[in-house]
Amino acid sequence: MGIRKFLAGMAMVVMASSASAQMLPVPDRQPGEAEGPFETLIVSGATMIEGSGAPPMGPVDIVIEGNRIAAIHGGGAPDAVKAGASRVLDARGMTVMPGFVDVHGHNGDPGKAAQPSYGYRLWLAHGVTSVRGVSFYFGPGQPDLTDAQRSAANTIVAPRLYPYAVFGDKWGRPAPTTQAGAREWVRWAKAQGFWGIKFFNSLMPDVFAAALDEAEKQGMGTVAHLAQPGVQRVNAKKAVELGLDGVTHFYGHFESLLSGNALVRYPEGYNYFDEQSRFGWVARLADQVVEPGSEEWDEYIDFLVESGVTLSPTFNIYSASRDVMAAKNRDWHARYSLPSLMDFYAPSATNHGSYYKDWSTEDEVAWRKFYRYWFDLTAEFHRRGGRVTAGSDPGYIYQTWGFAYIGELEMLREAGLSPLEVIRAATVSGAEEIYEPRGEEPPMGTIQVGKLADLVIVPGNPLDNLKLLYGTGHTKLNYESGEIEQVGGVRWTIKDGVVYDAPKLLESVAAMVEAQKGAQPSGE
Structure with a gap:
């Protein structure tokens, strides 16, 4: 053929x-669909999985200037750096990859x-x-x-x-x-x-x-x-x-x-x-x-x-x-x-x-x-x-x-x-x-100084449970309260220094689905 x-x-x-x-x-x-890039953006307090196969390390503060990673501070960035940041994402208890x-x-x-x-x-x-x-x-x-x-x-x-x-x-x-x-x-x-x-x-x-x-x-x-x-x-x-x-x-x-x-x-x-x-x-x-x-x-x-x-x-x-x-x-x-x-x-x-x-x-x-x-x-x-x-x-x-x-x-x-x-x-x-x-070194793929600011930030540790990465999260019983909870789901995605609120993106998709359902003829 x-x-x-x-x-x-x-x-x-x-x-x-x-x-x-x-x-x-x-x-x-449209305005409000994303933020940035910023003069200085800091992802603060996360545990970092940097991509090459190195083990998790944290907490770290990742400093982003424009669309590039400018610095990685183990334990936290200096107060003066944080004070001068245009935006700080509080990523304590989260993993950044x-x-x-x-x-x-x-x-x-x-x-x-x-x-x-x-x-x-x-x-x-x-x-x-x-x-x-x-x-x-x-x-x-x-x-x-x-x-x-x-x-x-x-x-x-x-x-x-x-x-x-x-x-x-x-x-x-x-x-x-x-x-x-x-x-x-x-x-x-x-x-x-x-x-x-x-x-x-x-x-x-x-x-x-x-x-x-x-x-x-x-x-x-x-x-x-x-x-x-x-x-x-x-x-x-x-x-x-x-x-x-x-x-x-x-x-x-x-x-x-x-x-x-x-x-x-x-x-x-x-x-x-x-x-x-x-x-x-x-x-x-x-x-x-x-x-x-x-x-x-x-x-x-x-x-x-x-x-x-x-x-x-x-x-x-x-x-x-x-x-x-x-x-x-x-x-x-x-x-x-x-x-x-x-x-x-x-x-x-x-x-x-x-x-x-x-x-x-x-x-x-x-x-x-x-x-x-x-x-x-x-x-x-x-x-x-x-x-x-x-x-x-x-x-x-x-x-x-x-x-x-x-x-x-x-x-x-x-x-x-x-x-x-x-x-x-x-x-x-x-x-x-x-x-x-x-014949080029990729500008992304690892969290390194000089690389593009492409990051994913998720509550919890996906190395323990990859299901935390699903948009619908992971179903878990809270033994203390007895309640069934949905945990995880990406919190922020940063592409080229631009910050996307992942739950907000999912809501926009859900709206597309609902709009199509509403447009269907009765009985379908």
Whole structure:
């Protein structure tokens, strides 16, 4: 299948439910929606997790001047510094971390969330200050680049945005099918201002190789969803050999580890375009691969580590396959998931990822086994020195923006990363994945003097309980009062020195949800 046909198919399944709908422009940031940047801002009294993997330390006062961290004072800043501050955030009893980096973002599906500000606000409300869009929008003429520019200028309420383009998309011409055409498209994308390229693996190997080579020359990052229509030509091992920077999801790994067969064995009646068939079967791929810990398994992991490839597994995006009932009844759906989004998630013959049309216990058991293999591969890759990052792929399969990202952090923990390793994956590792192809040190990702003032501040200690990071908080019984309490939830997100009140952001999202509910015809 050619890339043009693949992209057309993706557009069909994603957009069919609302073919005439259009994405709305992101409104300008209004007075009162954020504060700053300040001449001097102090985050005072927090325990700091600085992002590199160092243990918590505190209390500290972090002094921010404009959009940069100017000083970090153990125990507290001098009185004269505090007295001269424009604003002091009292963060006693709280934890401050670098702003989170989501390396797998989308928002361009008008049938489910027509206002991009909905997702942007949910990201910020969960401490996500940087997002790599792969892509933010699909098709030519979309505002990937203008949204990124407006965010950089802090004129919209949004994380810092790093736009990637899907190979062959955006330019309004047929997708390249030759090496020369691939190089031309890469140079075009670079000239437009895109930071990197997302591949869907429906290219011939020579065209893929040419695009990867040109991307490296242009200082552009590359990441691939190695989809089944092309994985027989280019699996993950082959893609990395060709020069791919990052592998997202699980696609391509298991096809690199087949036991006794050169090709995947598909069941009778399999149809890739029927997503119940596609996703119901894919978990059974675990039955066709070599065992974890075998010589072939270990050799593959060593190869990945030595290559320098980055894995952004996005465990969360398929997690509903393990328990659909739980996924569709998450705490946040009633208040924070748009009705149109919940409609999109529901079983559908057309909406991408809405594949639970006849999902069975056997399907869920198969997926739980599949995750054990996937977790093992990722954790062992990480243990041997490979870089793992956090991406959420929100807007599909009951994964709502922001909440999905915290779900990914929990799943990285389930895979075997320690809590500190999870925070590192969510911060400096993601920043390095974005900036490394450009040959640049990332300006964010750790709390250090001189770095950008991108911070997330949360009551309590997320190393003890990552659930404190959910916008809905964590349910806890107060043994003294006997009352059931909701604790946690991000208190402030600071992006580029601009302070966002996270609960206020969530209230603005809840208002969007209520407005859409009120606009629905009676009886819906």
